[in-house]
Amino acid sequence: MKKRTVWGKWWYKFSRNPLSVVGLCMVCAIVFVALFAPWVAPYPEHAGPYVNYGEANQPPSLPHPFGTDAFGRDILSRVFFAFRSSLLMGMVVLAIVVPVGVTLGLVAGYFKESWLDILIMRITDIFLSVPPLILALAITSVLKPNLTNAMIAVSVMWWPWYTRLVYGMATSLRNEYFVQSAELLGASKFHILFREILPNCVSTILTKMTLDMGWVILIGAALSFVGLGEQPPKPALGTMVSDGARYLPEYWWMAVFPGLAIMLIVLGFNLLGDGIGDLFSLEEA
Amino acid sequence: MRGKWLVFCFALVFLAGSVAFAQSQKIVRFTEAWPTYLDPAVGNDFSSSVSLANLYDTLVFPTYDGEIVPHLATSWEVSEDHLTYTFHLRQGVKFHNGEELKAEDVVFSMERLLAIGQGYSYIFKPIIDKVEAVDDYTVRFTLKKPFGPFLYALVRLYVLNKDEVLAHAEKTGEYGEYGDYGMNWLLTHDAGSGPYMVKEMKMEEYLHAVRFPDYWKPFDANAPDEFKFIGTTETATVRTLVKKRELEISDFRQPAEFYDAVSKIEGIKVAKLFGGSTFYCMMHTQKPPTDDVHFRRALAYIVDYDAIANQIFPGARQAQGPVSFILPGHNPEVYQYKRNIEKAKEELAQSKYANELDKYPVDLVWCAEVPDEEKVALLIQSNASELGITVNVIKTPWMKIMEEVAKPETTANMYLIFVSPHYAEAGSMLQSKYHSSSAGTWEQTEWLQDKELDQMTEDAIATVNDEERFAKYRKIQDYVVDLCPSLFLIDQPENYAYQDAYIDWIPAERAEKGEKVNPVMGYNHYMPDIKVYPEKRDELLRK
Numbered sequence: 001m002k003k004r005t006v007w008g009k010w011w012y013k014f015s016r017n018p019l020s021v022v023g024l025c026m027v028c029a030i031v032f033v034a035l036f037a038p039w040v041a042p043y044p045e046h047a048g049p050y051v052n053y054g055e056a057n058q059p060p061s062l063p064h065p066f067g068t069d070a071f072g073r074d075i076l077s078r079v080f081f082a083f084r085s086s087l088l089m090g091m092v093v094l095a096i097v098v099p100v101g102v103t104l105g106l107v108a109g110y111f112k113e114s115w116l117d118i119l120i121m122r123i124t125d126i127f128l129s130v131p132p133l134i135l136a137l138a139i140t141s142v143l144k145p146n147l148t149n150a151m152i153a154v155s156v157m158w159w160p161w162y163t164r165l166v167y168g169m170a171t172s173l174r175n176e177y178f179v180q181s182a183e184l185l186g187a188s189k190f191h192i193l194f195r196e197i198l199p200n201c202v203s204t205i206l207t208k209m210t211l212d213m214g215w216v217i218l219i220g221a222a223l224s225f226v227g228l229g230e231q232p233p234k235p236a237l238g239t240m241v242s243d244g245a246r247y248l249p250e251y252w253w254m255a256v257f258p259g260l261a262i263m264l265i266v267l268g269f270n271l272l273g274d275g276i277g278d279l280f281s282l283e284e285a
Numbered sequence: 286m287r288g289k290w291l292v293f294c295f296a297l298v299f300l301a302g303s304v305a306f307a308q309s310q311k312i313v314r315f316t317e318a319w320p321t322y323l324d325p326a327v328g329n330d331f332s333s334s335v336s337l338a339n340l341y342d343t344l345v346f347p348t349y350d351g352e353i354v355p356h357l358a359t360s361w362e363v364s365e366d367h368l369t370y371t372f373h374l375r376q377g378v379k380f381h382n383g384e385e386l387k388a389e390d391v392v393f394s395m396e397r398l399l400a401i402g403q404g405y406s407y408i409f410k411p412i413i414d415k416v417e418a419v420d421d422y423t424v425r426f427t428l429k430k431p432f433g434p435f436l437y438a439l440v441r442l443y444v445l446n447k448d449e450v451l452a453h454a455e456k457t458g459e460y461g462e463y464g465d466y467g468m469n470w471l472l473t474h475d476a477g478s479g480p481y482m483v484k485e486m487k488m489e490e491y492l493h494a495v496r497f498p499d500y501w502k503p504f505d506a507n508a509p510d511e512f513k514f515i516g517t518t519e520t521a522t523v524r525t526l527v528k529k530r531e532l533e534i535s536d537f538r539q540p541a542e543f544y545d546a547v548s549k550i551e552g553i554k555v556a557k558l559f560g561g562s563t564f565y566c567m568m569h570t571q572k573p574p575t576d577d578v579h580f581r582r583a584l585a586y587i588v589d590y591d592a593i594a595n596q597i598f599p600g601a602r603q604a605q606g607p608v609s610f611i612l613p614g615h616n617p618e619v620y621q622y623k624r625n626i627e628k629a630k631e632e633l634a635q636s637k638y639a640n641e642l643d644k645y646p647v648d649l650v651w652c653a654e655v656p657d658e659e660k661v662a663l664l665i666q667s668n669a670s671e672l673g674i675t676v677n678v679i680k681t682p683w684m685k686i687m688e689e690v691a692k693p694e695t696t697a698n699m700y701l702i703f704v705s706p707h708y709a710e711a712g713s714m715l716q717s718k719y720h721s722s723s724a725g726t727w728e729q730t731e732w733l734q735d736k737e738l739d740q741m742t743e744d745a746i747a748t749v750n751d752e753e754r755f756a757k758y759r760k761i762q763d764y765v766v767d768l769c770p771s772l773f774l775i776d777q778p779e780n781y782a783y784q785d786a787y788i789d790w791i792p793a794e795r796a797e798k799g800e801k802v803n804p805v806m807g808y809n810h811y812m813p814d815i816k817v818y819p820e821k822r823d824e825l826l827r828k
Contacts, residue, residue, distance in 0.1 A: 049667040049676070051660070053596030071663055232678050233663055246656060250542055 013279050026268030034083035046073040047081035049233045057251050058226055067253035069243065075253065078235035079261045085230045086237055086265060089154070089220040090213045098209060101162025102201070106193045107184040108163065109170025121167065127160040127182075133222060140228035150229045152211025154219050158212070165208060169201045203280035211273035214266035221262050237262045303697065311817040313509040313788065315534040315810065316523050319489055319516035324471035325394065325443035326401040331786065332514060333404075336492060339479035339512065341443035344372055344391070344424075345436055347805040349795060351613040353436045356653030357386065357444060357478075367431040367749040368414075374422040378501045380446040381475065381482040388418035393447035395426075397466055405441035408708055412438075431747040433754040434710040437613070440805055441708065446476040453804040480504070480813045481512060491515050507789075507816035527553060529820055533788050534810070537779035541599065544780055552825055554788025556793035557600040557778035558802045558809055561609045562705040563714070564598075566665065566772035567648070567730040568698060574645040575698045579636035579770045586629035587668045604773035606762045607718055611804045613751075613824050615710025615761035620766050622773070626671065633672055646675040648697040648698070653682045658701045665699075690730045700730045703777060709804035711758040712746045719765055731770040738764060787821035799804045 015021050038044045042063070052072035060067040066075035106118040127135075139153035173179060176195070182196050223229045226239030232239065237258045244254030291626075321336050322328030328337055346356035355361075358372040376388040390657030395416045398406045412435070414427040428435065450467035453474070473486040480502070481494040492514040496504065517523065518538045526532035527547050535547070537558075544555045568575040568584070575581055590603040602610075606619035638645050649665060651658035659680065664726070666676040679697065681689075686702075689695040706713040716723065721739050723729040742763065745757035784792055792802040792809040803809045 049663070049670040051592075051664045051667045053592045053660070053664070056596065071660060227680060232659070233666060 006052075010279060014275050015276055016274060019271050020278065022277055023268050023271025023273075026264060027272050029088065030083055030265055030268060033080045034087050037077075037080040037084060041074075041077035041080040043074040043077045047233075047235050057247070059251075061254050066257040067251075069240070069254050070247065072252075075240070075257050078240060079237070079258055081186055082230075082235040082237045082240065082258065082261070083265065085234065086217045086220060086262075088152055089147065089229075090216045090269075092151050093154045093158060093216045093220075094212060096151075097158045098162055098205065100167050101159035102198070102205060104159070105163040105166025106170050106197060106201075109167040110189075110193055110197065111175050111176065112171050120163065124160040124163045124167075127157065128164070130157075132157040133219065136219060136223060136224070137228065140223055145228045146232060147230045147234075150220060150223045153223070153228075154216055158216065161212075162205070162208070165204065166201055169198055169204065170273045173197045173200055201279050207273060207277040207280060209273075210269060214269035214273070217269070218262065218266050237265075296532075299316070301593045304828075311507065311510040311819055312513060313511075313533045313812060313815055313817060314513045314515060314526075314531065316517055316526070316532060318518050318536065318537040318538065321492060321514060321516065322404070323473070323475050323483065323486065323492070324468060325470075326398045326406065326466070327403045327468070329404045331806060335810040336494075336514060336807075336809040337443050338479075338810065339494065339812050340475040340479045340483065341445070342378070342386070342479050343440050343442055343444065344374075345439050347437075347803060349791065349803045351709065351804050352803060353440070357391075363749060365479045367747075368428045369532045370426045370428070371419070372424050372426075372437060374424065375501065376422055376479055379499045380449065380478045381497055382446065382449055383499070384399055384446060384448060386400070386444060386446070386478050387421045388424040389421075390447045391424045391442075391444050392418050393450075394414045394445045395442060397445065397450070397463075398442070398598060400460055400463075401466060401468070408438045408441055431749060433746050433748045433751075434708060434712050435749075437710045438708045440808075444478065446478070446738050449476040463724040475782075489516060497565065499678075502813070503625075504813055505816060507818060508813050509815055509817050512812050516640045527782055527784075530787075530826055532783060533784050533817070534790070535782040537781050539780070545783060547782045551828075552784060553782055554785035554793065556781045556783055556790065556796050558781065558792050558796050559602075559609065559611045559776055559778045560705065560802075560806060560809075561611050561709060561714075561804045562777050563604050563607070563609050564601075564661075564701070564703050564774045564777050565607075565718075566774055567702060568662075568702045568770060568772070569693070569696050569730065569732055570770050571693055571732045571734075572696070572698055574636070575647065576590045578769060579632045580623075580638055583629045583633035583636065583672060584665075584669060584674070585769050585772055586625050586632060587672055588622075588665055588772055588774070589624050589668055590622075590774065591624070591682075592664055593661055597657060597664070598775055598777060600778050600780065601775040604776050606766050606773055607771065608711045608714045608758070608762060609706070609776045609804075611801050612706060612709060612711050612714065613804070614758040616711075616757045616762040619759070622766075624668075634726055638806075642652060642673050644674070646677055647699060648677050648679055649699040649701070650679045650681050650686060651701045652686060652695045653680050655703075662699055665772075679771060687727050690727055691725050693725075693732050696730050700727075701774075702727060702730070704728050705806070706804075709806075711762070712742070712754070715742050715758065715761055715765070716746060719770065729751075733768075735768070735772050738768075784822070786825055787818045789816035789818075791815075 019165050033040050050073060055068050055072035057066055064074050069075055089219040104120050108117045111117050135157045136153040139156060140149055143149040179192060179196050182192050220229060221238035224236035225242045228235035229238060240258035241255050247254050286760055307504055317332040317708050321332040323336055325337055325341060334698050342357050344356060344358040345353045346479045348354055357375055357378060359375050361370060361372045363370055374388060380386055399410060412428050414429045417425050419425050453465040453470035455465040455469055460466045475483045480497055480500050482497045484495045485493040495511045518536045520539055520543055523535050524543060527535060529549060550557045570576055586616045594601045594603045605621045608614055608615045633639050649662050651662040662678045669676045707717060719733050719738055720742050721734045724732045733743050741761050745754055745761060748754040783793060791814050795802050
C-alpha cells in the first residue's frame, strides 16, 4: 500500500510536465518496435541481404509508408531494424562507460590532491581536450568498421564526462558529516565510496544517463553516416541518411524518414531525461 | 531614374545576345571532365582522345565497324617474319601551318612518344624496335617481336609536325638536345594535320577548334565549322546548356535522373554507345574459397544478370565472356552464364567447400567512388545468400584498392571493377585481364598464373593474320569462360544526351539500330562525320 503511494507520488511529479510523458511514450514505442521488429516490420527480410531493383525508388505509398530505397527495400522496415542497433549502441556504451567513469570519478574525488587524483584527472582532461567525434572517427577508422568497434570508439570518448561529473560531487561529499563519521567508525574505503558517497550521486548520474542515451545514439548515427558503423546490408540510421542524401531532392523520402527517426529517438530520450531530472530535483526539494 | 537606365542597358545586352543567337553557326559543343591533353605523347584519357582524333592524323583510321582502313598511309607491306612494316604515305598532306607532312614527321612522332613515355606509349614500348624514314613518303617500323594487332595500335600514333614542335621547344628540359620536346607549347597548341585546328585553348575551361581549310579530305557541306569542348560535367550546368541548345552532345558521366529529365525535352535523345568497357566481378583464384572453380561457377550461375543490366545500369547488356561484344575478336558463341539456381547448387555441391561454407565468408570489395557499384555488391550478396554463401560487402576507396591488389595476400576474394581495352581489339583485353604479367594490377585481381593461358595469349597476339588471330582469341575466350576466374557482369554503354533535332550523329543512329559503334575511344566524336543543321536549331529556339 505504502509502495504504491511512492510510485503514485513519483508518477504525479513526473507527469506534471506533459512533455516528459510524451518522451516516455516515444521511448516506449521505439523500444517496442525495436524489440519486436521481426513481427512489427512489414518486410522483415528487407533488413538482411535482400535487393529488388524492380521496386527501387518508390515514393511513400500504402504498402511502403516510408517509400523504398535505391535497392528496392522498404524504408519503414529498415528504420525499425535500425532502431535495434541504435538502442543497442546506446545501452552498451552506457553500460561500459558509467561503471568505469563513475568509479574513477569517485576514487579521484575522494582521494583529492593525492597522486591518484592527479593521475586520473589529468588523463581525463587529455581525453576531454580531443574533440569527441574526431576521436571516435580516428578509432573506428583504424579498427575494422562495424558496430562493435563503433561502440568501443564511442565508449572511449564518453567515460571522462562521468568521471568529471562524479569527481565534482565526490570532492564536496567527502567533507560531509556522514562520510566523516563513517571514517571514524573505521568503515572500509570501499564502503565509503560505494555505500556512502555513490548513493548520493545516483540521481544526477541517472538523469545524465537518460540524456546521454540520445547523444550516444546521435554520435553512433554520425559514425554510420560516414560509413564507420553497422555495415551493409544491416540497416543503420546514419547510413540510410547518407545513402539517401545522394538522391535528394527527387527521392526525398530516402533521407528524410531515417533522419526523422534519428530526431525522434534523440528527442524522446531528451524529454524523458528532463522528466527524470525534474523528478529528482523535486524529490530533493 | 537610374534604375530605368539599368533596365534599359540590360535589355540592350539581352537583345544583342539574342541577335547573336539568331545567327546559328555550324558548331558542335560537348562537355567532358577536365583535364584534356592535346599533346599526343601525354593524353590518353577520354577527352584527350577525342581532341587528338580531331586535331591530328594517323597512318590508318578506325571505322565504325571496327576495321582499319588507309588514312595517311595509302598502302603498306609486311615482311615475311612479320617484324617489318613499310608504309607509303599520301603525298601533299599539309600540316596546319602549311608545311607538308613527310616520313620524318612520322619517325619523329614515334620517337617523341617513346621518349616521353606517357599517353599511349605503353602500347608501343614493348614492341617497337626502330622507326626509320626510307624516303620522304615511305616509313618503316621494325618490331622486336611479331605483334598481330599492330595496325589496331597504330591508330594511336598521332603525327606531329617535327619542325614546328622543335621550333617551339624550350631549351631546357629533360630530353637533352630536344629540351622539353615542345611539351609546354603543346599544352595549348597543336602541331597536327587533322581536320580541325586549335583556335583557343583555355586551361580548365574549354578547347575551341575550327575547321582546317586545307585538309586533304573534302568536308561534308554540313560538317561543323568549329567544335568546342567544354570542361565541365557539373549536372546542373550541363542540364541548362542542353535545354538552351548551347550544348550539342553531353558527357556520359551524368546520373540516370539527368538522362530521364533531358530526354523529355523536345528534340533531345539519349544515345547509348558501347565503348568496349566491361564490368567484372574479379575473383581471387588463389585464395579460398574462390580458388575452387566449382565455387566460382556456382557464383556465376547464381548472379541475377538481368537485374544488373536492366535495373541497376539500364541500357547495359549482360557481358558474353571476358571481351566486350563490340571489340574485334570477340567470340559471339562463347558460353554465357545465366542465373540458374539448380546449376548453381550442382556446382556448389562439387566444391570442396560445400560442407563448410560458414567457415569461408567471401569478401566483396566495391569502389567507393562509384556509388552504383554498391547496388551490384548487395545484389551479389543477396543472390549468394540463396546458396548459403556469406558475402561481406566492403566499401573501399580506389587508391586503397590499387594498394591492396598489389600482393596476393592483401587481395580480397572479389572486386567489382570496370576495365577498358588499351587498344580496340580482343587481344588487349585478354592480355591485360588474364596474362600472368598483369596480376597485381587493378586490371587483374584474379592472380591467375595459368601458364597454358599465357602461352595461348602470347601466341595469339603474335599472329599477324587477322582471321587466324581472331580464331585463337575465340578459343582463349572459351578457355577463360570455362575457368570462370571472373563474373562477366555487363558490357557498359556510355550514355550521351544529344540534340537529335538538329544534328546527325552517326554513332547514335547506329546504336539505335543495334549496330556497332566505333570501338576506339574518341572516334565516336570524330567531327567531320557529324552533320549540323543550324536552321533547325533556330526553329527550335523560336518555339
